[in-house]
Amino acid sequence: MVMMGEMWNLGSTMGTLMLVYTLFRQFFPHHLQLYFEKYFRKVSGFIYPYVEITFDEFAGDFFKRNEAYSAIKSYLGDKSSASAKRLKANVVKDTESVVLSMDYNEEVTDKFEGVKVWWSANRTLPSTQRISWFSDDDEKRSYTLTVHKRHRELITRSYIGYVLKEGKERATRNRRRKLYSNNPSHDWHGYRRSKWSDVPFEHPATFDTLAMDSNLKEEIKNDLIKFSTAKDYYVRIGKAWKRGYLLYGPPGTGKSSMIAAMANLLDYDVYDLELTAVKENAELRRLLLDTSNKSVVVIEDIDCSLDLTGQRERNKTEKDKKDEDRSDPITKKIKEDEKTESKVTLSGLLNCIDGLWSSCGGERIIVFTTNYVEKLDPALIRRGRMDKHIELSYCCFDAFKVFAKNYLEIDSHSLFGEIETLLGETEMTPADVAENLMPKSNNDEVETCLSRLIEALNDAKKKKKAEDEARLMAEKKEEENKEVKENGVATAADEVKENGVTVSH
Ligand SMILES: Nc1ncnc2c1ncn2[C@@H]1O[C@H](COP(=O)(O)OP(=O)(O)OP(=O)(O)O)[C@@H](O)[C@H]1O
């Protein structure tokens, strides 16, 4: 086994050779340089029998960090804190834990199947000083792996793969989950330099706190767990490891809460995609491709945020268009700006989803929510894009029992029977039920909360009855008017016949 000191001696010999080589290049003609270079490689290969592999922080896309670099960083984290002499400490935001990593130009060793390897962290500073808004902005960072060339095969074939896998797993274990929201595109290369902004994801909703039909809840939980563990299955059937959910129902029925519960169950990040801030289809595609594995991509209120300007334009009447032409210049300008604000189209969104499905390897879930499922284009929600359609509706007795357990810590009560009947006769959202059950003061007893809910349910029942009656009256009146009209036409026709006049239409 080659010892560290030995490697450094070889390193300094190499340094001398490099110096000679550089001088040679400056003073000798080109054809001699090529000749010398050939022999230089041979000699250095003989004296310095190591292979060096470098992993740059940014490879290819400048705005996307090289995944290998990040994985190596987390793999080396623990090893560095045990053996490196100079360490960098980072306090993870909002937590008290400190993450240690090796400082630049430090070196740590690792062993794999009895073979020793050396890792070093490198940093290259820019040659010219520039004023920059960003710290560390122009530095080039990398890790270098050094290994004896006789182990090259083992290291490239097995060790690197092992390091990347271990590093990714370690990063997943230590990571804090995040809630991302998309930045407007002028920020992508500007101040923030990122397509997404993130905050820690700390929504407390879980499937235990979700009030809904217990069978449906179990079905959804099983579906999610099955999906998250079905990598091999998806490979076998040749389908991308993705799943789309459509959550629909009236406001306050728990759609957003369910998204949080999904992310918490699977330990995924959440990407909250605000479509109205996306200017065009190409931007949408870049945003989606920049999401990470193990994430839920959410588009809330899809019926409102999807720009169907084309459709609306087509449906405009001639009068609308004339009115628009006549409006003052400022109104005209605002209207034009509104039109150009978002050009994401339905077909663009469909293409992006399909593109996301086919171009990103890891598991991803995409969720759409809407209050008006009937408004959505069937192409958007067909199976394969939105695999599971889940209706979240008004509060049922099952859902109420979840609230009673969570809010009041009770499983049964003499008032439960009355509440069950009333819930069957009214339409109250889980949000309203929850609001009524919440104790309003420290003195509020369980009975007070339940009675308040009963009162609210009775009010809702009365309101619904009054509305039903008003609707029936209106329908009856309309029917009567129709009859009067029809009779009137019939009488007129009879009179015409009697007078012997023929009317041609
Ligand atoms: N099924 C539910 N289980 C538990 N809590 C619920 C449920 N539905 C609503 N809530 C409560 O009501 C509030 C509103 O719920 P949520 O935001 O999930 O509704 P939503 O369906 O997303 O509404 P919207 O359509 O307006 O976006 C939440 O704070 C949540 O605590």
Ligand SMILES: [Mg+2]
């Ligand atoms: Mg919501």
